[in-house]
Amino acid sequence: MARSTFTRGTVAALSAVALFALGACSSEQAGGTAEPTGAAEEGGSGDETIAIGFSQVGAESGWRAANTKSIQDTLTAENGFDLSFSDAQQKQENQIQAIRSYIAQGVDVIAFSPVVETGWDPVLQEAKSAGIPVVLTDRAVDSEDDTLYESFIGSDFVLEGEMAGEWAAEQYDGEGFQVVELQGTTGSAPAIDRKEGFATAIEGTDLEIIDSQTGNFTRTEGKQVMEGFLQKYDDIDLVFAHNDDMGLGAIEAIEAAGMVPGEDIKIITIDAVKDGMQALADGKINYIVECNPLLGPDLADIAKKVVAGEEVEKRIVVKDEAFDQEAAIEALPTREY
Secondary structure, eight states, rough: HHHHHHHHHHHHHHHHHHHHOOOTHHHTTTTOOOEEESSSSTOOOOOGSSEEEEEOSSSSSSHHHHHHHHHHHHHOOGGGGEEEEETTTTOOOHHHHHHHHHHHHTTSSSEESSSSSSSSSSHHHHHTTTTOOOEEEEOOOOOOOOGGOSSSEEOOOOHHHHHHHHHHHHTTTTSEEEEEEEOOTTTOOHHHHHHHHHHHHHSSSSSSEEEEETTTOHHHHHHHHHHHHHHOOSSSOOOSSSHHHHHHHHHHHHTTOOOTTTBBBEEEEOOOOOHHHHHHHHTSSSEEEOOOOOOHHHHHHHHHHHHOOOOOOOOOOOOOOOOOOHHHHHHHHGOOO
């Protein structure tokens, strides 16, 4: 640990000069990069406090809001953490800038949820050279060098897509359903993997994906894309949305077109946040596969272990469930997110 700390301090000192040249507006350019939320001198315990920098994708959905809250509520001074948090506003360049600022600060751990899968090797190599362990949360990176990060914590997105597709095949195979797909952010791990999983599950059935476009995981864009689908096609039977928010946007478009969501057009989504679960309970969504956003406790545990020099699992997959209308009605009263 002593050698690692010395390395971080040396790189921090050198990087600080470069960061100074960027000027005081760099945090605004990075979407509010590296804002400390629990400085050690205000309640931490000196050397026992773990300084951790976290770069979030953005605030594009209810799921993301729940994920951020879990991290901020867990990585507190009371729990032994000094958290610096940044919102990348869906831009990879903002996350890269945030990670470099955390390296300059000499934090003990860097964690982030990557906007997209590729393009991370250079900045992760910088963190590795500085002796700072990196933990990936929610989304993975596409890199041939898995020594650039200590661990990944999140869901199996391919499995989520498969679960959605298997239910669709079980319910609707033989009915010749025409399916439209609302994809997540292009190039992101959940968009790539959920698409793959769903397509694999319906292969060999008579369900056909007739169109697939990105709605960037947002309700607004999900509605806009669905409006376009409804203008283009007269015979849409099923919507597969990569998250609840895009599915909720699709509901608005379907209702505006004078149709009944969940009946005239079936809807399957992924996430299981409260708004989505309420729509499922109301019959406007037909099936939801869960993606658990409460990753704060897992991240805290991994951060403590890597700082202590302990071995950690390379891939930690959280358990996800699935809900039909009856299960949603039962789960809603005690739902945490």
